[in-house]
Amino acid sequence: MSSYYFTEEHELFRQSFRAFLEKEAMPHIDEWEEKRRIPRDIWKKMGEMGFLGLSYPEEYGGMNLDFFYDVVFNEELGRTNSGGFAITQQVTQYMSGPYVLKYGSEELKQKYLPGIINGDLICSIGITEPGAGSDAANIQTRAVNKGDHYIVNGSKTFITNGVYGDFIITVVKTNPELGSAGVSLLVIDRNAEGVSARKLKKLGWHASDTAELSFDNVKVPAMNLIGEEGKGFYYLMNGLQLERLCAVPAAVSSMEHAIDLTLQYMSEREAFGRPINKFQVLRHRVAQMASEIEALKAFTYQCCKMYGDGVYDVKLCSMAKLLATELCEKVATQCLQMYGGYGFMEEYPMARMYRDVRVGTIGGGSSEIMREIIAKIVIDGQGYKKAGQNSNTSSKSNTTRSAAKPKATATTSNGQTNGILTVADILPSIQAQAAKASPLGKTLKFDFGGEQLFIDGTGAENVVSATDGEADCSVKLSLEDFVALTKGELNPMGAVMSGKVRIDGDMMVAMKLQELFA
Secondary structure (H helix, E strand, C coil): HHHHHHHHHHHHHHHHHHHHHHHHHHHHHHHHHHCCCCCHEEEEHHHHCCCCCCCCHHCCCCCCHHHHHHHHHHHHHHHCHHHHHHHHHHHEEEEHHHHHHHCCCCCHHHHHHHHHCCCCCCEECCCEEEEECHHHHHCCCCCEECCCEEEEEEEEEEEEEECCEEEEEEEECCCHHHHHHHHEEEEEEEECCCCEEEEEECCCCCCCCCCEEEEEEEEHHHHHCCCCCHHHHHHHHHHHHHHHHHHHHHHHHHHHHHHHHHHHHHHHHCCCEEEHCCHHHHHHHHHHHHHHHHHHHHHHHHHHHHHHHHCCCCCHHHHHHHHHHHHHHHHHHHHHHHHHHHHCCCCCCCHHHHHHHHHHCCCCHHHHHHHHHHHHCHHHHHHHCCCCCCCCCEEEEEEEECCCCCCEEEEEECEEHHHHHHHHHHHHHHHHHHCCCCCCCEEEEEECCCCEEEEEECCCCEEEEECCCCEEEEEEHHHHHHHHHCCCCCHHHHHHCCCCEEECCCCHCCHHHHHHHH
């Protein structure tokens, strides 16, 4: 399986990075765990060796390599058996830096990306607040636009790299009245006046720093706005899948490493006159764990291959994150059990792994949130009602995946069914509605599978027709969901998150859907 996804160049990179970690990092991890701080020179060495910024553009110092180099990078971090060491660069490279790369101005890119890539800069992503964790739309940190700068007030908590890092990609409300549509992203320098941090004591990840941040009338230059005001929630929606996906290869390799260490211990530890690896109950436990890890590994590589190919699948990323973090807890618990009393001792590796993996089912979207996302896709996404079917009526089609989704029906003014709903039925009202909205500036196509709606917003007003053609952005969804979208019955962001709406092309065009049908 390895040769199917990895080239010889990937494996040479793996050997080089592993050798670096074994020499420069792993001999010192116990010390860093004890001191609860990692010296910055390790990141500088890592950058000098070309191990950072693997898929970042060459113009900023990156390598512009394919995504499987990042997979190797995360797998080798997972083998260090230090979640605190691994998470520092995972947050910098995959969870915060990409927002500057994808949506930041050229000035922001030039200012921050080279430092991320050469190891000079460590950054963080500031989403979670005391009253807003997975509910990012409920962010309370406020940024007031003063023209050439913003004034930021609020707080964040559980922020990795928030104490010793250099800057924070901060999620703020620039227009609280608009809910999720009023969320924006600002780059705030960690040492800016008014920014303070309190280092938090954690169950695990001792080598990394985690902070509670406070922003007290912090003056932030207007040029530090990432992308556009009000688009922050959309940016987060796109970025969270990478955050979740990059953690999965590290989880898999950490579990493999745990099995290897445990097997070594089992071969040396004797009980009742024989090595404990000869006891059937323990052998079968290892066999079960190894099987589950191998299955997850294959699934992980498939998800990574799709991501590398530009296929952005929320369902599979959520499933991978859920399965990996839940299995990590199981493996850590059972491997520690194999060590007996020694597993409870800090000088043995399972104690650290047991502590470190616990946060996996919480950070980056809790297991409960992952299950709800998956449920919305698997259950709600397939729950289309047949014509005339009562929403409370149970039917086999609601519990099994049918070959074709039931189609929406057209309804007359007196409430009678009038056949299958078509684009022609809704075209006049959509033309009138779109003409009232501000011109999109580009072209947008709604693809319903067999029919299309084409909106040309390049002129003085939005012109809607039932034609097909190449568009700057294509939105795939059912006609039923489209009608619900226009009526305000279906939230655009929720529809994308649940998989009901799939977007190809210019995301900035799709971001105007809410304005188009307001």
